Amino acid sequence: MTPPPPTPELTVVGAINVDLTARVERAPAAGETVADGVLHRGPGGKGANQAVAAARLGAAVRLIGAVGDDLDGRGIRDQLVSVGVDTTGVQTSDAATGTALIVVDATGENSIVVCAGANAAIDAEALDIESGAAVLMQLEVSDAVVSAAARAAGFFALNAAPARPLPDGVLERCDLVIVNETEYAQLPEVHDAPLLCVTLGAQGARLYRHGEVVASSPGVATTVVNTVGAGDAFCAALVCGLLRGDDPDDALARACAVGSAAVADEASQPALQNLDAYEVAP
Template identity: 55%
Template sequence: MSSAHGTRHPRIAVVGSINVDITATTSRLPGPGETVTDGVLTRMPGGKGSNQASAAARLGGDVRMIGAVGRDGEAELMRAALGRAGVNTSALAERDSATGIALICVDSHGENQISVCPGANSEIDTSSIDFDDDAVIMQLEIPMDRVLDAARRASGMVVLNASPVRDLPRELLDNTDLLVVNEHERDALDHIPPGCLVAVTYGADGAELLRDGTSLARAAGVPTTAVSSVGAGDAFCAALVVGLLRGYEPRVALEAACAVGAAAVADEATQPEFGDLDEYVG
């Protein structure tokens, strides 16, 4: 895909959570008060911010991660994982709190339940960061005032992945250029500012780009064998941002993002080793 109208390696800052994912893969998800005893345990890098940074870097972005970790072995694991993906980690702050942990249960169909212990993510500080990047990507696993601060001061595209669902200040939405949500997250919004580009994901049914309620592009889902849906939305978000900044047409960027999301679902890792985004353009 030509990048004549965009930036081949766009500069992206990801402001968000950094977690170690402790995952039990079981035949089915337990119900309330129930124990399922056939689990297989894995421990992998995760966190919505870290997932998006890793994906954006592997897909071709020039990415830096803005976040906080503890002074522990989990922090070393996360620094190493982000470094392998090509993410600049010089802005990671160390805190006395433990590195964030996500406790995840995944069933044989790839569906999941997640409980997060934020730890150092609650102590992220954006006040000394200059946001002169082509885009700043944020999610909602960190304190809202830090998200709002980054959105206010960003000079490039402001991308908000409004997940997990929280009450959002109108000022944050008014400062957002690209809003990335699934259907449930979209329905929870009481305000979408005029002119904001909105990407809505429909799981296996693909995704859609809209502006002011008008559909700009619709992409079908890419057939795949689901292994785990954890991190798939993060991969989609990262791919869409890289594609749009490279100058892909909206439909092409959306289709490539859906292909990346499908590749993530087919991989047990929360942070798969993606190739360059061009490889996912049909």
């Protein structure tokens, strides 16, 4: 009998938000008002989304970020703990908990305005990252936090979103960079990364090692409901698969299947199964 794969241990560093999502038939044009919105309030932020996804996929997850000393912050902490995320590294800030204002149309496409709040006040000198930890993070936090996390990590995976120039020395610390097609075009400096994943939406994803394709996977057909948390779920799945030793082709295929499941869910933090539930075609 084949033993189960080891449980990946992952520290996620990143933004924690309240998502205020308006679902509409059609997003408004500039200067236009649409009146058919249905409002949903829930947890979000790329850091929290990736941490929750990794926990639901079966990893042992610790989240580092910041929330405000307010009702939203306390509620988000409780929700994270309820899905098994260790929140002892989440700082409490004088600033309000971050908020994202999201419009999602009938096709699942979205536009987002982020009000950083506490996410902009994370104390980079107080990041509680265990020496040698595997770290996954994004770029919704300050350069100082990105740099501090890169220095502390044993394995460092960077989801370079939203795209911006990377702080000095960070790219050299990256073991894995994950971008979508737009970010890939905006960040030519990552093209020769030791391991680079480029997501292609419904077309799947490719994995490059120093610019050479080492794995590719087609997308998994589904009904698109909401694309907000899909990239975060994909990132969590890919990193978890690689950390537990999956073959790159298998890790990428499972990540594409997880991303497909995520876009079929209305929530920014979709209900996911254990990673092994996402079968890889022989």
